[in-house]
Amino acid sequence: MSNVLVVLEFADGKLKSSCLPGITCAKQIADTNGGELHFLVLAAEPSPLAQAVAGAGLGATTVHTMASPAFEPFTAEAWADGIVAAVHATNASVVGGTASSSLRDALPRAAALLDAALTSEVTAVGAEAVLTRPISAGRALLEQASSGDVAFFTARGSEFPPTEGGGAAATVSELETAEVSTRGVSVVDIQKTKSTRPALSEADVVVSGGRGMREGDNFKVLEELTDLLGGALGASRAATDAGMVPPDLQVGQTGKIVAPNLYIAVAISGAIQHLAGMKGSKTIVAVNKDEEAPIFQVADYGLVGKWEEELPKILELVKAAKAG
Amino acid sequence: MKILVTVKRIPDPDESLKFADGGVDYSASKWVPNAFDEYAVETALRLAEVAGSKERLAEVIVMSVCPQGQRQHVTQFLAMGAERGVVVDADDSTLDSITISKLIAEVARREEVDLVVAGKLSQDNEGNQIPQRIAGLLNWPQACFAAEVRREKDAKELTVSREVDDGVEIKKIPLPAVLSVDLRVVLPASVSNGVTAADHRYQEGARLASLRGITMAKRKKVQVHSLEDLGVQNSGSETTRAITPPPARPSGQIVASAEELVEKLKSEAKVL
Numbered sequence: 001m002s003n004v005l006v007v008l009e010f011a012d013g014k015l016k017s018s019c020l021p022g023i024t025c026a027k028q029i030a031d032t033n034g035g036e037l038h039f040l041v042l043a044a045e046p047s048p049l050a051q052a053v054a055g056a057g058l059g060a061t062t063v064h065t066m067a068s069p070a071f072e073p074f075t076a077e078a079w080a081d082g083i084v085a086a087v088h089a090t091n092a093s094v095v096g097g098t099a100s101s102s103l104r105d106a107l108p109r110a111a112a113l114l115d116a117a118l119t120s121e122v123t124a125v126g127a128e129a130v131l132t133r134p135i136s137a138g139r140a141l142l143e144q145a146s147s148g149d150v151a152f153f154t155a156r157g158s159e160f161p162p163t164e165g166g167g168a169a170a171t172v173s174e175l176e177t178a179e180v181s182t183r184g185v186s187v188v189d190i191q192k193t194k195s196t197r198p199a200l201s202e203a204d205v206v207v208s209g210g211r212g213m214r215e216g217d218n219f220k221v222l223e224e225l226t227d228l229l230g231g232a233l234g235a236s237r238a239a240t241d242a243g244m245v246p247p248d249l250q251v252g253q254t255g256k257i258v259a260p261n262l263y264i265a266v267a268i269s270g271a272i273q274h275l276a277g278m279k280g281s282k283t284i285v286a287v288n289k290d291e292e293a294p295i296f297q298v299a300d301y302g303l304v305g306k307w308e309e310e311l312p313k314i315l316e317l318v319k320a321a322k323a324g
Numbered sequence: 325m326k327i328l329v330t331v332k333r334i335p336d337p338d339e340s341l342k343f344a345d346g347g348v349d350y351s352a353s354k355w356v357p358n359a360f361d362e363y364a365v366e367t368a369l370r371l372a373e374v375a376g377s378k379e380r381l382a383e384v385i386v387m388s389v390c391p392q393g394q395r396q397h398v399t400q401f402l403a404m405g406a407e408r409g410v411v412v413d414a415d416d417s418t419l420d421s422i423t424i425s426k427l428i429a430e431v432a433r434r435e436e437v438d439l440v441v442a443g444k445l446s447q448d449n450e451g452n453q454i455p456q457r458i459a460g461l462l463n464w465p466q467a468c469f470a471a472e473v474r475r476e477k478d479a480k481e482l483t484v485s486r487e488v489d490d491g492v493e494i495k496k497i498p499l500p501a502v503l504s505v506d507l508r509v510v511l512p513a514s515v516s517n518g519v520t521a522a523d524h525r526y527q528e529g530a531r532l533a534s535l536r537g538i539t540m541a542k543r544k545k546v547q548v549h550s551l552e553d554l555g556v557q558n559s560g561s562e563t564t565r566a567i568t569p570p571p572a573r574p575s576g577q578i579v580a581s582a583e584e585l586v587e588k589l590k591s592e593a594k595v596l
């Protein structure tokens with residue numbers, strides 16, 4: 001049996017929507033290798049979470065649960081133990097999920113314990129389980145096959161549509177709790193960035209500012225545009241490093257990978273590391289005072305000008321367009 | 325304390341890629357140190373040194389798996405201030421992540437280090453998995469994507485701020501442990517060791533080698549290993565089928581005014 005096991009994540013008792021693209025990728029893998037789709041829920045009390053997911057009909061036949069207080073809050077150490085035990089108990093041959101910060105942390109550790117290969121940031125699934133992933137800041141696509149009894153993957157959230165529910169319900173199956181240890185680590189605090197806006201990696205519209213915004217206060221005009229469009233705010237590394245906006249707004253090779261319908265880059269030069277995080281956007285708009293800026297090479301619409309002059313105009317025009 | 329820092333060389337990320345025969349031709353590439361590894365060495369040095377004094381709280385060893393005769397990056401990191409090097413003679417482009425992690429874990433064991441510091445990813449391969457694997461193989465705790473690292477004087481633990489999807493997580497890890505570092509670990513006050521003055525501010529970024537450092541680097545010890553003497557076999561679990569350029573974006577247009585832009589977003593792109 002070549003079953004594909006997806007590791008799920010929850011927040012406030014609900015499945016995180018960021019898991020849904022990873023489920024789609026897993027389903028594609030299961031379709032190519034003829035296996036079933038299974039889910040894994042690791043939590044202190046996984047039953048209610050698993051019941052809800054099983055009932056949602058997301059395409060899995062079985063939702064496995066493993067209970068341990070050590071699974072909360074998340075630590076890579078305890079989760080890797082749980083994942084390894086679940087792989088042994090379920091005979092899964094493929095294990096993965098969306099490339100979230102948690103799964104990027106825990107899955108490679110689990111893969112090492114099983115002597116298994118891991119393909120990170122998968123963007124496409126081919127025949128015979130050949131997986132495609134971008135390398136060198138998205139300037140090349142690597143098609144890779146892995147051998148072994150078990151193979152791991154993380155899927156790039158922006159590249160797979162979210163799985164929709166409504167299918168057949170799954171069965172819930174309790175796994176025996178393995179020896180799970182946090183190895184003496186403790187999570188002292190989690191400082192969540194509070195925002196009323198949609199998550200950057202799931203937003204339909206992203207408005208990003210760069211070094212040319214000069215200071216945090218100047219982001220106000222971008223925030224106004226963001227909210228008008230119901231989008232999420234982003235930034236280049238130069239802007240986050242300068243403290244203009246929090247680090248988790250960084251878009252790029254080392255930040256969030258986004259592929260919204262509309263990406264608006266303001267005062268961002270378009271370094272390859274930034275492009276790596278937004279090149280997949282459907283429509284790209286760039287506003288930059290330097291007509292030579294590389295961002296214009298990927299922009300569908302480029303406006304050469306200073307943000308101080310252009311952004312207030314754009315804001316008013318968009319307001320009018322929305323009203324009309 | 326002993327700190328092992330993993331480092332590699334990568335083809336200059338500012339050069340364009342030459343695609344040939346279903347792969348990339350790196351034969352004419354300029355090779356440079358991986359930026360995240362520079363940040364890792366900088367982190368280790370900030371943990372090890374007492375700013376403004378010659379005192380050292382830890383020995384910093386850099387380790388690389390790289391082809392023979394291609395060790396300039398190791399010399400560069402020794403010039404930055406690492407005490408000595410360990411290399412494994414092997415063409416790392418032919419080894420998979422399983423094998424590289426095993427080599428590093430084995431050296432960490434033999435050297436009995438207290439801490440492994442690695443960059444969070446390599447700019448070329450972007451695997452983002454070696455540090456986590458090393459921690460798994462050694463059965464040590466891990467703190468990945470670190471933006472801040474704090475150690476109290478003589479403490480056997482680190483407090484690490486990690487950049488996670490929706491904010492920052494603060495995690496305490498007992499030593500020995502594995503740390504992977506993100507970009508912001510090289511901001512002026514991101515690393516403290518409990519001995520360097522708390523108000524000390526480093527220059528942003530990874531330090532450049534001094535002239536003295538460059539001269540000294542040539543005299544520093546570099547121990548050479550092979551896969552065989554570390555008892556590791558190439559697992560060969562990954563097979564590359566092809567490397568191709570991504571589809572190009574259709575070229576866009578320059579608009580003359582904010583009016584034209586918004587009009588086109590509305591009627592042409594239909595995104596408003």
Ligand SMILES: Cc1cc2nc3c(=O)[nH]c(=O)nc-3n(C[C@H](O)[C@H](O)[C@H](O)COP(=O)(O)OP(=O)(O)OC[C@H]3O[C@@H](n4cnc5c(N)ncnc54)[C@H](O)[C@@H]3O)c2cc1C
Nearest residue numbers: 210211212236237238252253254267269273274289306307
């Ligand atoms: C290992 C590594 C990883 C990295 N990862 C990332 C990443 O994930 N994300 C990322 O973004 N970067 C990343 N970078 C950094 C990247 O290389 C660039 O340095 C960064 O993206 C530049 O940000 P910027 O475009 O805001 O700044 P700059 O390159 O300085 O560009 C500022 C732009 O603003 C324009 N401008 C200035 N004033 C105005 C004005 N008044 N009106 C209009 N335009 C104006 C200028 O013409 C210029 O084009 C990484 C770098 C490294 C080495």
